[in-house]
Amino acid sequence: MAVPTVSVIVAAYNAMPYLTRCITSVADQSIGQDKLEIIVVNDGSTDGTAAELERLSDAYPALMRVIHQENSGGPSVPRNRGLDHARGQFVFFLDADDYLGPEALERMVAMAEENGTDVVLGKMVGVGGRGAPTSMFRRDQPKTDVFSSRVYWTLNPMKLFRRELLERHHLRFPTDLKIGEDQMFVGPAYLHASGISVLASYDCLYWVQRDDDGNITLQTGGSEPRLRFLPRIVDVILENVPAGPGRDHLAHRHLTVEVQQLLGHVAREPRELQQKQLDRLADAIAPLWHEGLNDQLSAMARLRLHLVRHRMLDEVLELTRFEKQLAKSKVATPVLVDGGRAYARYPFLRDPARSVPDSCYDVTDQLGLRHQVTRAELHGTTLRLAGYGYLHRVATEDVTTDLVLRERDSGTEYRLPVRHTATPGLGAHEDEGAYTYEEAGFETTVDIDTAAGGAPLGDGLWDISLAVGAQGLSREVRIGSKRALDVSGTADTRVVDTTLGIRAVTLYTTKPHGNFTLDLGEKKNRVLPHLKFRESRWNASNPNELLITGRWTLGAYPDGPLTLALSNDSGATVAFPVARTAHGDTFTARVPVLDLPAGTWTGELRLSGWSFALPKIPQDLEASKWRRRGLPWYAKSASGSGGRFALLVAKTDLVKAVAGKLKA
Structure with a gap:
């Protein structure tokens, strides 16, 4: 019997009517039924459910295996039993409520095989109002690990696992836990995996909210089952990950997600139980939390953990109520600005009876920075910028906003003052108008001839930022990603006359973030591609004049320097001015061949210090003919010139011409 590529394991309990779509989504996978087996444990x-499983088994006899058992009280036993019977190279655990995207398994298997990874996370999509994890699915990650990504923030088992990994480490779901059994399985799998892949570019798993809210993972059960599993997952981390940044990265998830959820359950329990459960929680997290973690945690998480560590039950309950109301509110918590720092006005801030450190409230580095560019235009040597920027929840008083130019490679930095402008009504669209920012606007002109402290900016990529300041606070942000609809993000390349001579200047937006950068000296944006030739032909009204036409897409360049330069094989040179349309984007060079000496002429278009090779003259272009001192002359495309411009100017050989006519 052929070994299947993937064994899909489904634990089913009272799964109708969702079960049918679940199984059908597996049977219809693009990977093909010959590479699949479905093991369903009822x-x-x-x-x-039982009757529908028998019907489906009859419909897919070679694909599906059904196992019936007495109710075990949770998903662990049926998942383990399915895993014991699995034969596939990979296994995928699928809840009976959910279903797969048509190409999910094929794409995930391909990613695992191409990158030699043991676990693949496929993008999850919430259905029916169910929230799905998102932070780890920002982009595809062919090969990562649990420490340098956000994969640890999703510990459900609906993933593709290499079965050899599971068997080598004897990984099974613990059967004595009602909650957290998935973490005890997935966590060690992550830690032992040779690599983890993230497939974010395709919707792999549809995570369904049941109409009866009967999803196993949504059922609660109070604080007790959570306090049973939390110390065990902490032990897994302590036993497998040495102290340091890696352990802290994993601890972050449990110190925020699990602690917050658990305290929500404690708050609903009898008073006589609450202190006992809080003490158990404090003991459970003590090995993971240390002061060095605080910089990674939000202010709310720091405050929550401080209260738990000091077993301050009344304060914990009050903070839990505050968080619950905050989640319902559309207004962000006000801040206290003091000494160049911002502190969220959460409960007990500077309450002498509680003595909670200010560091538990410090949100300076988490303040939202709102900004928009409303003008970004190049004019000659100057860049004109306008827009607004403000710190969320900080009134625009004592504004100190500056523009920052920073050269990307060298780090050279220049700060330029801006003119602060009024922005009446700004902020009224958020927080129900609780905060307004009346002086958040800015206008400035950056002159590349003087922006370097009175001297010209050197060549380089000058990233543009805004240092937004108010009330002694200052935060910096790259600008451009948020811009008005009439502000273009298309690269604008210009050739301008500066104190250092003719220079190329480009204002463009970076990819993928869309922030403005000033390119001086063609570091990324070249001038040459902005001049494109269209055709070479004889002038219909003057058949002895060669017209070379083209189109230029430069934003601007100085008057006069665009010329056509020709030279022949005898060393003679000539130059012709190039005419540009007054208000268009085309140019025309005129070459009067009557005046050219004999020889093969090559040439280029010149713009100050740039040169552009002329296109080849079409071979089928008829020769231009004229008489010079009574003798016949001609000009035509020179043969054997490859793809380069070559014009042959010569006197007609009368003997050959007569011989040719006689043969004809």
């Missing part, structure tokens, strides 16, 4: 269902 965990003592009391609805129509």
Whole structure:
């Protein structure tokens, strides 16, 4: 019997009517049924699940295997039993409520095989109002690990696992836990995996919110089951990950997600139980939390952990109520600005009876920075910028906003003053108008001839930032990603006359972030591609004049320096001015061949210090003919010139011409 590529394991309990779509989504996978097996364990269902499984088994006899058992009380036993029967190179755990995208398994297997990874996370999509994790699915990650990505923030088992990994480490779901059994399985799998892949560019798993809210993972059970599993997952981390940044990265998830959820359950329990559960929680997290972690945590998480560590039950309950109300509110918490720092006005801020450190409230580095560019234009040697920038929840008083130019490679930096402008009504669209920012606007002109402290800016990529300041606070942000609809992000390349001579200047937006950068000296944006030739032909009204036409897409360049230069094989040179349309983007060079000496002429278009090779003259272009001192002359495309411009000017050989006519 052929070994399947993927064994899909489904634990089913009272799964109707969702079960049918779940199984069908697997059977219809693009990877093909010959590479699949479906193992469904019916965990003592009391609805129509058993009957539907038999019907589906008859429909897919070579694909599907059904195992019936008494109810076990949770997903661990049926998942383990399915895993014991699996034969595939990979296994995928699928809840009976959910379903797969048509190409999910094929794409995930390909990613695992191409990158030699043991676990693949496929993008999850919430259905019916169910929230799905998102932070780890910002982009595809062919090969990562649990420490340098956000994969640890999703510990559900709906992923592709290499079965050899699971068997080598004897990984199974613990059967004595009602909650957290998935973390005890997925966490070690992550830690032992040779690599983890993230497939974010395709919707792999549809995570369904059941109409009856009967999803196993949504059922609660109070604080007790959570306090049973939390110390165990902490032990997994302590046993497998040495102290340091890696352990802190994993601890972050449990010190925020699990602690917050657990305290929500403690708050709903009888008073006589609350202190006991809080003490157990404090003991459980003590090995993970240390002061060095605080910089990675939000102010709310720092405050929450401080109260838990000091077992301050009344304060914990009050903070939990505050968080619950805050989640419902559309207004962000006000801040206190003091000494160049911002502190969220969470409960007990500077309350002498509680003595909670200010560091638990410090949100300076987490303040939202709102900004927009409303003008970004190059004019000669100057860049004109306008827009606004403000710190969320900080009134625009004592504004100190500056523009910052920073050369990307060298780090050279120049700060330029801006003119502060009024922005009446700004902020009214958020926080129900609780905060307004009346002086958040800015206008400035950057002259590349003087922006370097009175001297010209050197060649380089000058990233443009705004140092937004108010009330002694200052935060810096790259600008351009947020811009008005009439502000273009298209690269604008110009050739300008500066104190250092003719220079190329480009204002462009970076990819993928869309922030403005000033390119001086063609570091990324070249001038040459902005002049394109269209054709070479004889002038219809003057058949002895060669017209070379083209189009230029430069934003601007100085008057006069665009010329056509020709030279022949005898060393003679000539130059012709190039005419540009007054208000258009085309140019025309005129070459009067009557005046050219004999020889093969090559040439280029010149713009100050740049040169552009002329295109080849079409071979089928008829020769231009004229008489000079009574003798016949001609000009035509020179043969054997490859793809380069070559014009042959010569006197007609009368003997050959007569011989040719006689043969004809």
